Amino acid sequence: MMFYSDEFFVFSHGETQATKLLGSTQHDRLLIRTSHSFSGLLLFAVGFFLFMVAFVKDVDFHAFFAKGCVLLHVAMAVWRIYFDSKIEVLGHAWLRLVVGDIALGVSWVLFLVYSWREKYD
Numbered sequence: 001m002m003f004y005s006d007e008f009f010v011f012s013h014g015e016t017q018a019t020k021l022l023g024s025t026q027h028d029r030l031l032i033r034t035s036h037s038f039s040g041l042l043l044f045a046v047g048f049f050l051f052m053v054a055f056v057k058d059v060d061f062h063a064f065f066a067k068g069c070v071l072l073h074v075a076m077a078v079w080r081i082y083f084d085s086k087i088e089v090l091g092h093a094w095l096r097l098v099v100g101d102i103a104l105g106v107s108w109v110l111f112l113v114y115s116w117r118e119k120y121d
Contacts, residue, residue, distance in 0.1 A: 066108045073105035
């Protein structure tokens with residue numbers, strides 16, 4: 001997304017909203033691009049961490065990791081409800097993102113239920 005952010009914003013929000021999201025001054029554009037770079041680095045780090053966790057054989061650590069992921073997704077949903085909903089440019093896109101965060105949190109809860117079933121059967 002970092003390399004095609006202009007096209008992505010036009011595709012997802014429309015032409016007028018995309019120009020607002022990309023910033024009005026050169027300094028705003030630089031801050032937005034820096035933010036996108038750091039978010040890409042964070043996504044890479046989380047993916048690498050998830051790859052490392054996949055090779056851990058300890059079931060208790062998997063449960064601990066899944067609980068942390070549930071907490072992270074709930075915190076993201078709360079953030080989007082309280083802060084992203086107030087940004088007029090995003091319109092109703094925050095609602096779709098909240099539903100996605102809740103769905104991802106539920107997937108980790110289902111993983112916990114499945115692992116508890118295996119543990120206590």
